[in-house]
Amino acid sequence: MPDDELIDAAVEWLAEMRVCPQCATRIRFGDYECPHCGADLEDALREWAGSLVAELQSKEG
Numbered sequence: 843m844p845d846d847e848l849i850d851a852a853v854e855w856l857a858e859m860r861v862c863p864q865c866a867t868r869i870r871f872g873d874y875e876c877p878h879c880g881a882d883l884e885d886a887l888r889e890w891a892g893s894l895v896a897e898l899q900s901k902e903g
């Protein structure tokens with residue numbers, strides 16, 4: 843798979859909406875805590891990033 847396709851996949855993943863696990867407030871990429879309830883989002887961020895890596899690895903085949 844060409845790099846452009848991997849980049850497209852990553853961009854789509856970045857644009858995917860995420861929500862706070864505590865209060866379901868929408869979270870923007872790069873937020874480490876919820877702007878609404880202050881929940882620490884690092885674990886959720888790492889989990890989400892791990893899914894991205896798995897997605898890219900599966901596309902890379």
Ligand SMILES: [Zn+2]
Nearest residue numbers: 862865876879
């Ligand atoms: Zn929250």
